[in-house]
Every structure is written in structure tokens, then in C-alpha cells.
Amino acid sequence: MxxxxxxxxxxxxxxxxxxxxxxxxxxxxxxxxxxxxxxxxxxxxxxxxxxxxxxxxxxxxxxxxxxxxxxxxxxxxxxxxxxxxxxxxxxxxxxxxxxxxxxxxxxxxxxxxxxxxxxRPAPRLAPVPALSAPLNGQAPGAVRSDPIPLPGDPLPPAGSLGASLPAPLLGPQPEQSFDLDRPLREARDAFEKSYFEFHLAKENGSMTRVAEKTGLERTHLYRKLKQLGVDLARSKRAGL
Missing domain, CATH: 3.40.50.2300 (Response regulator)
Structure with a gap:
């Protein structure tokens, strides 16, 4: 960034x-x-x-x-x-x-x-040197047997995260149960908040990608998150 x-x-x-x-x-x-x-x-x-x-x-x-x-x-x-x-x-x-x-x-x-x-302009950051040290104790280019992804690795297929990553690396999981013994508006808001927090974590806090995934115009999405009390800063950190 x-x-x-x-x-x-x-x-x-x-x-x-x-x-x-x-x-x-x-x-x-x-x-x-x-x-x-x-x-x-x-x-x-x-x-x-x-x-x-x-x-x-x-x-x-x-x-x-x-x-x-x-x-x-x-x-x-x-x-x-x-x-x-x-x-x-x-x-x-x-x-x-x-x-x-x-x-x-x-x-x-x-x-x-x-x-x-x-x-458009030439990159201003110093170039990243070629890897000369082992990653996770293995030589560069070697196929790793450990399940912990390194920066730049593609994400595993959906549904395989729980099987391949240790619990601390899983990040926030979508809430699966809701208290239905309350007014419809409150129950709906609770579901929507959990829904948007899940997608924010999944998309690393990118409002543009969440808007595309949820089918909402970005300005409307931002107002919706504010209305639901979604902590955008926390969602970004959770998605990292």
C-alpha cells in the first residue's frame, strides 16, 4: 500500500x-x-x-x-x-x-x-533481494511439507482452511448461531453484522472487494457498516 x-x-x-x-x-x-x-x-x-x-x-x-x-x-x-x-x-x-x-x-x-x-511510475521501493536463506528450515524452491503459508502463497481452497492451518492462524470465523428470541430487526442486524465482518476479514478489509462480493454500491456499504457498528479497523486486522 x-x-x-x-x-x-x-x-x-x-x-x-x-x-x-x-x-x-x-x-x-x-x-x-x-x-x-x-x-x-x-x-x-x-x-x-x-x-x-x-x-x-x-x-x-x-x-x-x-x-x-x-x-x-x-x-x-x-x-x-x-x-x-x-x-x-x-x-x-x-x-x-x-x-x-x-x-x-x-x-x-x-x-x-x-x-x-x-x-505508472517506476517503483520507488528498493528491489527485494533474491532469497538466499532457508524458509521454514528448507532450501529456496523446495516443496514445503508444513501447512503454514508464507507471504505471497495462494490461499488454500475454501473449506480446507480448518484442516490445514493451526487454530491461531484461522482468523475470525463467521458466527453460526443467533438468538432468535428477539425482535426481527435486532436478529436481522446481528446476522448482517456477522455477514459483513466475515467478508471484511476474508477480503483483508478492502471495501472495494467487499462491495463487489456483497453486491452493494460502495457508499451504501460504508453507511451500512457504520449503522451496524462494524469496527472497520478491527476487521482489517482480523483479515491479515
Missing amino acids: ATILVVDDELGIRGLLSEILSDEGHTVDLAENAAEARAARERLKPDLVLLDIWMPDVDGISLLKEWGAAGLLTMPVIMMSGHGTIDTAVEATKYGASAFLEKPITLQKLLRAVEQALV
Whole structure:
């Protein structure tokens, strides 16, 4: 996952973008003006910047030009504006922006632009060295007889987890019984909460994949989880 800096003078937009991107597993830092953006960029060395064009002190295009002239555009920058034109988008691209998003920004466009911006530039992380040490006491490339999966291993087929993994690694299991001696609304809410917690754990807390699996639009899903009192942070940890 990436470190993303969101620069916007509107508190509501900063909060909304932060929630969405955090739900996708990214680390998000916020700035409300150019001065804070400069300091955050120097401190964090973000993998991506979402930069609003219209800000009260220094506008986003001017900040983009400043970073480009100083050789500081080491990360992709996505420009955002609620009053943008084609000329504005062309100018932003000319000075180094990787994409332009018009407000109000839809979830699909935001996530698609972020995904494309993060994979387009050359990777900034150090390459992973070839394995030279044994894994779980076996030589690299050897077929392991132990049932404990390593990072990057494919998941076992559904239904085989209980037989192949020790209990501490199984993670949360879906609740199988419910107290039916209560009002229908309460019983339904209990079932729905267990249902969504199961899918959040299964999908490692990714709201996008849970929305696809459950057939709900992502904004509706988020409101539903809040209504049911589902702890999104806990669900992410449980799914790891």
C-alpha cells in the first residue's frame, strides 16, 4: 500500500478522501494549504499527492510548477478541482500532473486514478533481494511439507482452511448461531453484522472487494457498516 498526501482547503473533502483511501489500506496524510503541503512532502516523501487547484494562499498549479522547477516531482500528482476546464487539465498535465479529477469526485474515478498513478511510475521501493536463506528450515524452491503459508502463497481452497492451518492462524470465523428470541430487526442486524465482518476479514478489509462480493454500491456499504457498528479497523486486522 502507498503513502498518499491529500492537499485541499476544504475540511470535508480532506476527511472524505482520507476515509476512502484509508479503507483501501493506504497511509494518508492531510494538508490544507501549500505551506503544509510543502512540509508534508518533505517529511513523508509520499508515493502520491492529491492536490486541489483552488486554494486560498498558493493555488495547486503554482505549487505543482514550484515542485517541478525544484526537481521535487518525484511522485505522481493528481490534480483536483470543482471549477476545472479542459484548459486547466491540459495546463496541469503540461506541468507534470499525472491525472485531473473534477469535483465532485466519484469513488470509482478516484480509486481508478489512484491505482493508475501508483503503477505508472517506476517503483520507488528498493528491489527485494533474491532469497538466499532457508524458509521454514528448507532450501529456496523446495516443496514445503508444513501447512503454514508464507507471504505471497495462494490461499488454500475454501473449506480446507480448518484442516490445514493451526487454530491461531484461522482468523475470525463467521458466527453460526443467533438468538432468535428477539425482535426481527435486532436478529436481522446481528446476522448482517456477522455477514459483513466475515467478508471484511476474508477480503483483508478492502471495501472495494467487499462491495463487489456483497453486491452493494460502495457508499451504501460504508453507511451500512457504520449503522451496524462494524469496527472497520478491527476487521482489517482480523483479515491479515
